[in-house]
Amino acid sequence: MLAKQRRKQDHHDDIAIDVEQLSLRFGDKVALRNISLQIPKQSITAIIGPSGCGKSTLIGCFNRLTDLNPEAKVSGNVYINGRNIYHAKQNVPALRTQVGMVFQQPNPFPISIYENVVYGLRIKGITDRRILDDIVERSLMQAALWEEVKDILFQSALKLSGGQQQRLVIARALALEPDILMLDEPTSALDPISTLMIEELIFQLKEQHTVIVVTHNLQQAARVSDQTAFLNNGELIEYSSTDVMFTMPLEQQTEAFITGRFG
Numbered sequence: 001m002l003a004k005q006r007r008k009q010d011h012h013d014d015i016a017i018d019v020e021q022l023s024l025r026f027g028d029k030v031a032l033r034n035i036s037l038q039i040p041k042q043s044i045t046a047i048i049g050p051s052g053c054g055k056s057t058l059i060g061c062f063n064r065l066t067d068l069n070p071e072a073k074v075s076g077n078v079y080i081n082g083r084n085i086y087h088a089k090q091n092v093p094a095l096r097t098q099v100g101m102v103f104q105q106p107n108p109f110p111i112s113i114y115e116n117v118v119y120g121l122r123i124k125g126i127t128d129r130r131i132l133d134d135i136v137e138r139s140l141m142q143a144a145l146w147e148e149v150k151d152i153l154f155q156s157a158l159k160l161s162g163g164q165q166q167r168l169v170i171a172r173a174l175a176l177e178p179d180i181l182m183l184d185e186p187t188s189a190l191d192p193i194s195t196l197m198i199e200e201l202i203f204q205l206k207e208q209h210t211v212i213v214v215t216h217n218l219q220q221a222a223r224v225s226d227q228t229a230f231l232n233n234g235e236l237i238e239y240s241s242t243d244v245m246f247t248m249p250l251e252q253q254t255e256a257f258i259t260g261r262f263g
């Protein structure tokens, strides 16, 4: 019975995140209004929309980061790999391992590069040096940072450039082998070359992960994503393949936004 309750009946194996009539209020303020969408596995989804439209709040529902705000009241459902993550029995720390998150400002810890990557593994109780070494190498390679740091692994992460720090933070998330990686404006604090490196990295990550990118940069959404969700004022206005969204949007609001007439 419990399994039945927790597992969505019409779950498709190729859907990573299934959002059903999701609404969220902060006190009296409605931040998300009745959002439904399905995010396919091993694809890149861009979330766009004007400042304050609810992009960060939406992805914060996918790993229950919004739980940290006592004012936030959620209704509706979010299924990840067919499981309802708002079910009372959901293990929230495990969810946040499965659904990794990278923020706008690179936020490495003031410890070595190596210790940054293994941080979450140590919390999980992994102490075997060989296992940790292997995961450090693999994660830094996946994050396209290994060649630059392999000889300075025990130097402070704070000595790295902003772009390197952001790739380190991505490596730290990848070390936990998340199914889903969410990046909230990952390049807005970076120079154009670092931005390009992160975009190439995002593109490669989809071979093994489902990637969600919140971005203010419409060219970036068009360059990297398979599908795009356009939010305005807490509502999902349009959700379609990125090609369609940027060439023949269905909604006037979308067209106005992508042609720079508002937002």
Ligand SMILES: Nc1ncnc2c1ncn2[C@@H]1O[C@H](COP(=O)(O)OP(=O)(O)OP(=O)(O)O)[C@@H](O)[C@H]1O
Pocket (backbone or CB within 6 Å): 026, 029, 031, 049, 050, 051, 052, 053, 054, 055, 056, 057, 058, 069, 071
């Ligand atoms: N902790 C909070 N308490 C109250 N209201 C909040 C809180 N966080 C966000 N909001 C409000 O919810 C709405 C959505 O905010 P959110 O940060 O999700 O938007 P966004 O689209 O990510 O914006 P931006 O592009 O500027 O980062 C905004 O009106 C914001 O003021």
